[in-house]
Amino acid sequence: SGPCTVKCGNCKKVGHIIQNFKTPATIKNQRTRTCYECGSLGHYKSKCPIVKFHKHVDMIYGRVRASKPKIMQDAIEIATKLRNKKTITLVECQTKKKKRLDNTPKNNQNQQQPNKRQNTGRAYTARHGEKKH
Known part of the structure; x- marks a missing residue:
């Protein structure tokens, strides 16, 4: 409490200096932990219950796949049938x-029109040296 005691430049209290002074906003920011996986406050991604749940589901799926190959084979067959059906539908x-597109009038102009007069087709198809009837 003498003239040589160090006081804080902000709050003028003895016991800490301005470099170690923490404003209420700084303290609040240190307490708010945000999980970027689920967006909630209070925990980080490493402790997120949603991430742990998904890891647990994946682990269960792996066990089922290993213990029930018949069920997995059925699932693969169903998926293959659906994929083939989708491919066939796409091709159709x-x-x-x-x-x-082939039946549009623009494409039909390039095709040979049928002969309007009778017997003209015979003249076109007759070979050289043969007489027309």
Whole structure:
């Protein structure tokens, strides 16, 4: 309490200096721990209950896969059938679309038109040296 005692420059109390002084905002920021996985306050990702739950589910899935190969085989077969069905449907849709595009009037102009007069087709197909009928 003498003239040589060190006082805080902010609060003028003895026992700490301004470098160690913590404002209420600084103290609050140190206490708020935020988990960036679930967004809640009070814990970090390493202690997050949601992350632990997902790890537990993955572990259970691995055990089921190892202990029940028949069930996994059935699941793989169902997934394969669904994928094949999706592929077949996609091919059918592409074929229908292609047929629709081929039947447009613009594409039909380039095709040979049928002969309007009778017997003209015979003249075009007759070989050299043969007579027309």
